[in-house]
Amino acid sequence: MPTMTMIQAINTALDEEMSRDERVLLLGEDVGKRGGVFLATEGLQQKYGPDRVMDSPLSEAAILGAAVGLAAHGMRPVAEIQFADYVFPGIDQLFSQAAKLRYRSGGQFTAPMVVRMPTGGGVKGGHHHSQSPEAHFAHTGGLKVVVVSTPYDTKGLLKAAIRNDDPVVFLEPKRLYRATREEVPGDDYLIPIGRAAIRREGADISLISYGGPMVETQKAAEEMAAAGIDPEVIDLRTVMPWDKETVLNSAAKTGRVLMISEAPRMASVASEVTATVSEELFDQLLAPPMRVTGFDIPYPLAQDKLYMPTVTRILNAAKKLLDY
Amino acid sequence: MVQEKVRFQPFSGEPVRLIDEQGHWIAGFEHGLPPDLLRRFYRDMLAARILDEKLIILIRTGKTSFVAPHSGHEGAQVGIAHALRKGHDWLFPYYRDMGLMLAMELPLVEIFGQTLGNAADPAKGRQMPSHPGSKKLNIFSVCSAIASHIPPAAGAAISMKLRRTGQVAVCTFGDGATSEGDWHAGINFAAVQGAPAVFVCQNNRYAISVNISRQTASESIAIKAHAYGIPGYYVDGMDVLASYFVMQEAIERARAGHGASLVELVVNRFGPHSSADDDSRYRSREELAAERLHDPLVRFQRFLEKQDLWDANWANELGLEISKELEAALQEALQTGEPDPLEMFDDVFAARPWHLEEQRRLVAEELR
Known part of the structure; x- marks a missing residue:
């Protein structure tokens, strides 16, 4: 079985879906000749031509708005936003058009489209190449939001997103693009949107995360295990709609929930998940659910690594929960 | 496909006008339109005017909450409707297009259902009035966000080109829309792709209260097309036949594979911006009377x-x-009654996720 990086898994998923379904089309800045600035679409224009791998003008509103029209007219566009930080000039197309089209037309028109965006910190990108904006999308009814963390999942989730009948925001932690390789089967498998993965089963504490900080979360889990604690590790994979059943089952089992996310804390996915755990399982918990998150500041350059949840912060928070 | 006739030059200094104020045909060509069709144009314009009056009565009697009057736009809107191939081409309208909807033959019950926001509305009463849409007629559901439908029109036109469907995307908007970034983004992309799109400005010179002189320093809207490398047609939109013939030429030009264009139909807005607006605050009664x-x-x-x-x-x-x-x-629309309140949780996604099921149950219990 071939081993792949996340970026290769993306390229493979796009290639497979484009050859399976001629309605699938890619558009974005530099996705054609250049193959994308991270090379996610490398070689695809050569294979499928400039009409199906379309270099767009430098305009997120044009990319996302055209994707809405392409999708409404029957295509299956996959738009690439070069960095999630640059989605904002096109946000009206996502929020006012893509998210609401099915609803505002009473189901007459739909926008089955995928918006791929490199997300998160860890590449010394400063304010505008490091943010984790998933809460904005999750807060807007009508959008599904996926955040991947492994090459295997990336292939299966991206293929599922392309076949999904709703607009899907597909966030790819850029620091994981080439961080690891794992076996990725060549067959046509899908991973359902909305389903979390239990990465490690345990009994003492539930560590729940997604995307980039899955790396630090799993490192922290290993250190805890070495110290005789038995953590359960859950990767949400989809943050809208997030997998409440898996989270609550784990929380009921361990009685302790620590949610780890790199996005700013204020009005975040981490806040939503921990609030729901508190609401639904208050009398079964051994401690109040806690969060380790990014900070409510513009993303700083010099403190690139310190901004993201560190293993130390995760372990300190876990200790608080265990000692409660 | 070959475009049959080319009659109009883009970027004219004076607006294209085929009928003068006294009703004389002043064009250099024969219109060749049969009497039935000419009378049909008149009927559609008159119906649009009467609809506008009726919608205003519905506001005054408290049966609806909003209307964006289109009186003064009838010639432009009827011209657009008859120039495209209904049900084949796609129309991306804006909120001051109810006269256009009528001329597009959107069923009257749907028009009133949408106005009342009740069960006769195919969109299930979800949007404010003057926001229709019809999949059957390829009329893209209206979005309030100004100019946000322009990039989607470009996208649909790109799809039409790639799949050689022989369709054209016609997209209407007011003069205020031309200042939005999405307007630029959409027209630019359609132009670059040579997509079959016709962008149509119904320029009534007012964006709510802001006069065109505060909107743009350009001498016209049509001239902006020059910067995108596409033709821009400057037209007297109070002249239904000028609107019709120029729109037809732009549409058939797009269908023949010659790409996008911009049409400016200069009109008057006889009413306020909307039922929530008092235009006497910014527009003199003398100006309006003139x-x-x-x-x-x-x-x-x-x-x-x-x-x-x-x-x-x-x-x-x-x-x-x-x-x-x-x-x-x-009356038929009024009979249908209110939409099922629990329908508010439908059509957010193809299927309801767990959190919407929970929220729906909450409302169901409250209503029980």
């Missing part, structure tokens, strides 16, 4: 009179017939 002297219906009436296609009796009968039809449709 504008009302240039009525697209009156001009076309004079044109028809000269060809013995119009007389007062016929027009009165026609008006009564239209009023009756509209009233019957209104």
Whole structure:
């Protein structure tokens, strides 16, 4: 079985879906000749031509708005936003058009489209190449939001997103693009949107995360295990709609929930998940659910690594929960 | 496909006008339109005017919450509707297009259902009035966010080109929309792709209260097309036949594979911006009275009179017939009642996720 990086898994998923379904089309800045600035679409224009791998003008509103029209007219566009930080000039197309089209037309028109965006910190990108904006999308009814963390999942989730009948925001932690390789089967498998993965089963504490900080979360889990604690590790994979059943089952089992996310804390996915755990399982918990998150500041350059949840912060928070 | 006739030059200094104020045909070509079609244009314009009056009555009687009057735009809107291939081409309208909806033959019951926001609305009463849409007629559901439908129109046109469907995307908007970034983004992309799109500005020179002189320093809207490398047609939109012929040429040009264009139809807005607006605060009554002297219906009436296609009796009968039809449709729409409140959780996604099931249950319990 071939081993792949996340970026290769993306390229493979796009290639497979484009050859399976001629309605699938890619558009974005530099996705054609250049193959994308991270090379996610490398070689695809050569294979499928400039009409199906379309270099767009430098305009997120044009990319996302055209994707809405392409999708409404029957295509299956996959738009690439070069960095999630640059989605904002096109946000009206996502929020006012893509998210609401099915609803505002009473189901007459739909926008089955995928918006791929490199997300998160860890590449010394400063304010505008490091943010984790998933809460904005999750807060807007009508959008599904996926955040991947492994090459295997990336292939299966991206293929599922392309076949999904709703607009899907597909966030790819850029620091994981080439961080690891794992076996990725060549067959046509899908991973359902909305389903979390239990990465490690345990009994003492539930560590729940997604995307980039899955790396630090799993490192922290290993250190805890070495110290005789038995953590359960859950990767949400989809943050809208997030997998409440898996989270609550784990929380009921361990009685302790620590949610780890790199996005700013204020009005975040981490806040939503921990609030729901508190609401639904208050009398079964051994401690109040806690969060380790990014900070409510513009993303700083010099403190690139310190901004993201560190293993130390995760372990300190876990200790608080265990000692409660 | 080959485009048959090319009659109009883009970027004209004066707006294209085929009928003068007195109703004379002043074009250098024969219009060649059969009497039935000419009378149909008049009927659609009159119906649009009567619909506008009826919608305002619905506001005053508290049956609806909003209307964006289109009186003054009838010539432009009827011209657009007859120039495209209904049900084949796609229309991306804006909120001041109810006259256009009528001329597109959107069922009257749907028009009133949407206005009332009740169960007769195919969109299930989700949007404010003046926001129609119809999949059957390829009329893209109206979005309030100004100019946000322009990039989607470009995208649909790109799809039409890639799949060689022989369709054209026609996208309408007001003069205010031309200042939005999405307007630029959408037209630029359609132009680069050579996509079959026609962007149509119904320029009534007011964006709510802001006069065109505060909107743009350009001498016209049409001239902006030059920067995108596409033709821009400057047209007297109070002249239904000028609107019709220029739109037809732009649409067939796009269908023949020659790409996008911009059409500016200069019109008057006889009413306020909307039922929530008081236009006397920014527009003098004298200015309005002077504008009302240039009525697209009156001009076309004079044109028809000269060809013995119009007389007062016929027009009165026609008006009564239209009023009756509209009233019957209104009554039918009123009969359907309110939409099921729990439908508010439908169509957010293809299927309801767990959190919407929970929220739906909460409301169901409250209503029980």
